[in-house]
Amino acid sequence: MRWEELDREPCSLARSLSIVGDRWTLLVLRECFLRVRRFEEFEQRLGIARHVLADRLKKLTDAGVLTKVPYQERPRREEYRLTEKGLDLYPVMLSLLDWGDKWMSGAEGPPVIRRHKACGQVVHAVHTCSECGEPLDARSMTVELGPGAKGAELPSETAEGSSAK
Amino acid sequence: MRWEELDREPCSLARSLSIVGDRWTLLVLRECFLRVRRFEEFEQRLGIARHVLADRLKKLTDAGVLTKVPYQERPRREEYRLTEKGLDLYPVMLSLLDWGDKWMSGAEGPPVIRRHKACGQVVHAVHTCSECGEPLDARSMTVELGPGAKGAELPSETAEGSSAK
DNA sequence: CTTGACAGGTTCCGTTTCGGAACCCATTGT
DNA sequence: ACAATGGGTTCCGAAACGGAACCTGTCAAG
Numbered sequence: 001m002r003w004e005e006l007d008r009e010p011c012s013l014a015r016s017l018s019i020v021g022d023r024w025t026l027l028v029l030r031e032c033f034l035r036v037r038r039f040e041e042f043e044q045r046l047g048i049a050r051h052v053l054a055d056r057l058k059k060l061t062d063a064g065v066l067t068k069v070p071y072q073e074r075p076r077r078e079e080y081r082l083t084e085k086g087l088d089l090y091p092v093m094l095s096l097l098d099w100g101d102k103w104m105s106g107a108e109g110p111p112v113i114r115r116h117k118a119c120g121q122v123v124h125a126v127h128t129c130s131e132c133g134e135p136l137d138a139r140s141m142t143v144e145l146g147p148g149a150k151g152a153e154l155p156s157e158t159a160e161g162s163s164a165k
Numbered sequence: 166m167r168w169e170e171l172d173r174e175p176c177s178l179a180r181s182l183s184i185v186g187d188r189w190t191l192l193v194l195r196e197c198f199l200r201v202r203r204f205e206e207f208e209q210r211l212g213i214a215r216h217v218l219a220d221r222l223k224k225l226t227d228a229g230v231l232t233k234v235p236y237q238e239r240p241r242r243e244e245y246r247l248t249e250k251g252l253d254l255y256p257v258m259l260s261l262l263d264w265g266d267k268w269m270s271g272a273e274g275p276p277v278i279r280r281h282k283a284c285g286q287v288v289h290a291v292h293t294c295s296e297c298g299e300p301l302d303a304r305s306m307t308v309e310l311g312p313g314a315k316g317a318e319l320p321s322e323t324a325e326g327s328s329a330k
Numbered sequence: 331c332t333t334g335a336c337a338g339g340t341t342c343c344g345t346t347t348c349g350g351a352a353c354c355c356a357t358t359g360t
Numbered sequence: 361a362c363a364a365t366g367g368g369t370t371c372c373g374a375a376a377c378g379g380a381a382c383c384t385g386t387c388a389a390g
Contacts, residue, residue: 001212010276012265013195030178034320039338047166049378075386090303091260091292100177109312111175121296127256128293131286138255147274155199204367214349240357
């Protein structure tokens, strides 16, 4: 599997990673969710090399995750904003955030907390089944080939004592 | 922000990315969730360069995401299994999977589907508030510095017309 | 009307990381 | 004695990254 062909893999994870699966992209998107929009501000807050930032913003824009919105003419200046496709990455951010809070925080606790506007509580996300509403975890799901599977195969099920079963 | 110091950033997303934020790690973990455990099998299924695979497996093992379990002696052979910390990454996989299903699938639909054992339905994950149970999205949350924030700052809130508000 | 600042890039160069192939090593099968 | 197996390590050229310098419109100041 080559990196440049990831987006054509018959796997939604691979396809997602063809967009967000590199060192910087999710950090750029973190800033977007924190309402950062301008080149300079991304650069200053992230300490990213300018041409890498330019490349990521271009790729995210080409992918439809960000969109350039002019905020002045003469000289023309544009800022980057999340599209609906980009906003939809929020669950990805949240999952990584919650995992980091749980497994990568020191004794002091997490560095940033999130509060739910609706209930006012400090919260984390619970993944629930879209059909029955029960919480989901790795052991409660099975996978099957779907309609878009062309020649893909799942590994054989012969293994036993699975930790991921 | 340097890549080697990501794990010391006061940000759970950065800390998570210090472990899973590269080209291959989440694909290796995808295989783990599909019950792949052996070096050769990872290599064949992923088409990853052997030394890159060896490096990722070592880093994941050092990070406590995978653990090496001997399955024979003489010659000693070990396989890689997800730890609890690794299994806890399932929501991350699921979020990326669902996003890819929604935004990266062609007209045929997603290549792989997931079925919830408990209810038997094909499902996707819904992120809900751990406190009130309502669905969460980017616009329903506010962020605040938490107990582990040392000197970190959130961007100023002066921006208006926010698309991520 | 020349100089400087500002926002947003692009170019260049030296260091890392990656992809691919070859090689290593202990043990068992033929 | 020799090949196969599983799990790596080594080596090389290509791609990506980090850092600094440079470029491009436009306006404002001297």
